[in-house]
Amino acid sequence: MAIHDDVLALARARERAEGREAAFDAVDRETRRRCASANGATGGSENWRPPPTTRGTPEPATS
Numbered sequence: 001m002a003i004h005d006d007v008l009a010l011a012r013a014r015e016r017a018e019g020r021e022a023a024f025d026a027v028d029r030e031t032r033r034r035c036a037s038a039n040g041a042t043g044g045s046e047n048w049r050p051p052p053t054t055r056g057t058p059e060p061a062t063s
Contacts, residue, residue, distance in 0.1 A: 007030045
């Protein structure tokens with residue numbers, strides 16, 4: 001959430017100073033930069049798990 005809060009604050013300031021299109025551009029640039037420096041959107045997530053390596057039909061759910 002820290003990236004979201006920082007980028008939102010930046011965008012609001014940019015919108016007041018330079019307009020909405022400038023704010024959209026700033027959001028795009030800053031989120032790309034911050035996510036890349038944090039090793040991607042899931043790189044810093046403690047809940048992220050790699051996808052399963054098996055392929056094929058999923059097992060049916062049991063009740």
